[in-house]
Amino acid sequence: MPSYALLLEYDGTPFVGWQRQDTGPSVQQVLEEAAAHLNGGETPVVTAAGRTDAGVHAEGQVAQVALSATLTPERVREALNFHTRPHPVAVLGAAVMPEDWSARFSATGRAYRFRILNRRARPALDLGRVWHVQRRLDAAAMHAAAQGLLGQHDFSAYRAAACQAKSPLRTLDRLDVTRLGDEVVITAEARSFLHHQVRNLVGTLVEVGIGKRPVSWPRSVLDEQDRTRAGQTAPPEGLVLTGVRYADAIEWA
Amino acid sequence: MPSYALLLEYDGTPFVGWQRQDTGPSVQQVLEEAAAHLNGGETPVVTAAGRTDAGVHAEGQVAQVALSATLTPERVREALNFHTRPHPVAVLGAAVMPEDWSARFSATGRAYRFRILNRRARPALDLGRVWHVQRRLDAAAMHAAAQGLLGQHDFSAYRAAACQAKSPLRTLDRLDVTRLGDEVVITAEARSFLHHQVRNLVGTLVEVGIGKRPVSWPRSVLDEQDRTRAGQTAPPEGLVLTGVRYADAIEWA
Numbered sequence: 001m002p003s004y005a006l007l008l009e010y011d012g013t014p015f016v017g018w019q020r021q022d023t024g025p026s027v028q029q030v031l032e033e034a035a036a037h038l039n040g041g042e043t044p045v046v047t048a049a050g051r052t053d054a055g056v057h058a059e060g061q062v063a064q065v066a067l068s069a070t071l072t073p074e075r076v077r078e079a080l081n082f083h084t085r086p087h088p089v090a091v092l093g094a095a096v097m098p099e100d101w102s103a104r105f106s107a108t109g110r111a112y113r114f115r116i117l118n119r120r121a122r123p124a125l126d127l128g129r130v131w132h133v134q135r136r137l138d139a140a141a142m143h144a145a146a147q148g149l150l151g152q153h154d155f156s157a158y159r160a161a162a163c164q165a166k167s168p169l170r171t172l173d174r175l176d177v178t179r180l181g182d183e184v185v186i187t188a189e190a191r192s193f194l195h196h197q198v199r200n201l202v203g204t205l206v207e208v209g210i211g212k213r214p215v216s217w218p219r220s221v222l223d224e225q226d227r228t229r230a231g232q233t234a235p236p237e238g239l240v241l242t243g244v245r246y247a248d249a250i251e252w253a
Numbered sequence: 254m255p256s257y258a259l260l261l262e263y264d265g266t267p268f269v270g271w272q273r274q275d276t277g278p279s280v281q282q283v284l285e286e287a288a289a290h291l292n293g294g295e296t297p298v299v300t301a302a303g304r305t306d307a308g309v310h311a312e313g314q315v316a317q318v319a320l321s322a323t324l325t326p327e328r329v330r331e332a333l334n335f336h337t338r339p340h341p342v343a344v345l346g347a348a349v350m351p352e353d354w355s356a357r358f359s360a361t362g363r364a365y366r367f368r369i370l371n372r373r374a375r376p377a378l379d380l381g382r383v384w385h386v387q388r389r390l391d392a393a394a395m396h397a398a399a400q401g402l403l404g405q406h407d408f409s410a411y412r413a414a415a416c417q418a419k420s421p422l423r424t425l426d427r428l429d430v431t432r433l434g435d436e437v438v439i440t441a442e443a444r445s446f447l448h449h450q451v452r453n454l455v456g457t458l459v460e461v462g463i464g465k466r467p468v469s470w471p472r473s474v475l476d477e478q479d480r481t482r483a484g485q486t487a488p489p490e491g492l493v494l495t496g497v498r499y500a501d502a503i504e505w506a
Contacts, residue, residue: 081374119345
């Protein structure tokens with residue numbers, strides 16, 4: 001059974017998230033049903049590097065599927081793009097992978113971007129792509145606060161109650177906050193993230209941005225390891241999984 | 254009757270265009286019905302600097318409305334944003350204008366951006382925001398061809414049959430073509446444009462980009478002044494009205 005890696009873009013808006021659920025359509029289901037056409041009608045399992053939540057988008061998700069037939073990666077990409085229609089899921093690339101490669105466990109880095117639209121008027125063009133915050137944000141203060149969270153820590157304070165990870169220890173490699181006109185953009189990179197970690201970090205940094213909390217607050221929340229002290233969970237629609245890194249870079253066809 | 258300028262963002266997807274028509278909802282209708290709430294229930298006329306086509310978006314459209322009451326620009330902006338809900342139309346700013354100011358006739362420049370997604374896979378995140386062209390485009394050749402169209406010319410070859418402008422003479426100040434990763438972005442600036450001019454220019458440049466026509470071709474089409482010789486009209490969803498310029502810059506509240 002040849003194993004294929006898939007590079008994916010999707011709009012999270014119409015989905016219950018990456019993972020199959022009884023409550024509605026998922027990205028996983030769309031891909032698995034498309035892949036069945038390349039697998040003699042049998043529905044294969046498609047696993048992803050990051051199981052994005054409902055409403056969260058991806059520009060560079062990486063997934064994995066084993067198929068009964070040996071096909072060129074170009075053929076896998078084109079056929080999946082045909083069969084995923086009309087869902088907003090696009091296969092940007094495909095590659096044949098060694099048997100011991102895992103989209104999830106071989107990943108050495110994940111990168112996310114969170115976009116905040118920071119203006120009075122609600123979004124028209126970017127509806128469903130941004131978190132709308134009307135109060136003026138001090139992006140420099142948010143960035144300064146974010147730098148206090150870098151490195152390896154127990155991120156229990158920024159973890160969802162439902163998080164299934166065994167350990168709350170994570171190493172945050174990058175957490176940058178930049179203003180681009182009316183937008184405040186947060187970039188986060190780590191080997192892996194806890195459930196809701198990026199959205200909880202963003203919600204907490206926004207409290208610094210509006211001046212409700214001091215720059216030192218996100219770090220003191222981290223140190224207390226108490227989820228009830230952090231800010232709100234930022235809404236999913238501002239979040240995009242921008243890329244997944246592997247020790248051996250994948251050659252996408 | 255105080256006259257107000259409005260700075261507008263909208264998603265053109267659900268609309269028949271800027272202008273009111275019997276065939277469906279228009280941006281003008283949404284704004285006029287919202288403005289009636291600020292005008293004692295009487296529906297005022299809202300006019301725009303550029304009457305965008307169905308599916309064309311705006312980040313910086315400028316419109317004009319006269320209201321019976323004297324209101325602060327902040328109040329006009331906030332009230333219109335309330336009453337235009339849930340349509341994807343946002344009022345980014347408002348300003349009180351002198352009686353002789355016209356959103357359309359006082360404008361000294363219009364700027365548009367056209368986005369082409371140039372890759373095999375169809376758009377997922379940018380569906381309705383880009384023209385999807387699968388064949389690889391040579392953006393440098395398109396840019397070189399575009400430079401031959403700058404300046405004042407008879408643009409009859411790039412004008413829609415339905416164009417109502419008295420003269421086909423226009424002065425094209427800027428027509429830049431740039432590749433940004435998988436995107437080819439065209440930026441166009443002029444005092445004013447003919448109907449479909451930007452979309453016809455883009456459709457013609459794409460024929461150069463795919464290598465079907467030489468770099469010199471868009472200019473020879475221009476010189477022959479024959480619409481039937483130019484390329485196809487590019488689809489509306491890639492086009493955004495990014496801004497309108499006035500001799501006296503407007504101070505938006």
